[in-house]
Amino acid sequence: MTTTDTQSGTEIVPVVSQATLALFSQMAVGIPEADDGEAYENIVLQLLNADGVDDFNAPWDSEAAASLAGYRLKIESMARRTSDFAGGLGLYIVVKGVKLETGEPFVWTTGGVANVASLARIHFQGQLPAIAELVIADTPTANGFRPQHLKIHSLGVAK
Numbered sequence: 001m002t003t004t005d006t007q008s009g010t011e012i013v014p015v016v017s018q019a020t021l022a023l024f025s026q027m028a029v030g031i032p033e034a035d036d037g038e039a040y041e042n043i044v045l046q047l048l049n050a051d052g053v054d055d056f057n058a059p060w061d062s063e064a065a066a067s068l069a070g071y072r073l074k075i076e077s078m079a080r081r082t083s084d085f086a087g088g089l090g091l092y093i094v095v096k097g098v099k100l101e102t103g104e105p106f107v108w109t110t111g112g113v114a115n116v117a118s119l120a121r122i123h124f125q126g127q128l129p130a131i132a133e134l135v136i137a138d139t140p141t142a143n144g145f146r147p148q149h150l151k152i153h154s155l156g157v158a159k
Contacts, residue, residue: 024117024120026124027117027120027124028091028120030120030123031078031079031080031093031119031120031123032079032080033079033080034079034080034081042107046058064106064107064109065134065136065148066136068106068108068134069134069136070133070134070135071099071100071102071133071134072100072131072132072153073098073099073100073106073131073132073133073134074097074098074099074100074129074131074157075095075096075119075122075129075132076096076098076129077095077096077128078093078094078119078123080092080094081093081094083111085111089111089113089116091111092109092111093115093116093120094109095107095108095109095119096108110148112149114148115150118132118150118152119150125155126156127155127156129156129157130152130155131152131153131154132150132151132152132153134148135148135149135151
């Protein structure tokens with residue numbers, strides 16, 4: 001993989017070969033498309049069961065990943081959604097599972113290249129559920145993003 005910086009003051013953006021991009025696309029589009037009805041149902045149920053301010057704001061919390069970092073996560077399912085994030089992949093993944101230490105269910109979204117590539121490969125190989133740990137960099141990039149990656153502990157674990 002090579003990198004390039006085409007605009008002064010922007011992050012270095014990964015550039016991959018057409019063959020790698022084609023392989024990535026093949027795996028990523030194999031992830032089932034998210035059901036909008038299910039997403040709205042989940043939001044409404046979260047709000048109807050809210051016990052406090054944090055619960056009311058949870059469906060729109062873009063920092064939810066931070067609460068998952070450092071824990072072993074059992075990834076049970078994933079779905080892809082279209083993204084209009086400028087400079088992004090054009091898609092992001094909605095990941096569902098359970099935080100193993102607490103038994104608490106989680107929903108996490110990611111559009112990061114490394115995370116999407118890892119999740120696409122796991123799904124493509126039929127290796128769900130998987131146990132992973134979300135790692136978030138301590139230091140943000142120049143644009144304020146904190147890079148993330150998945151540390152995979154096991155694949156295709158018993159349900």
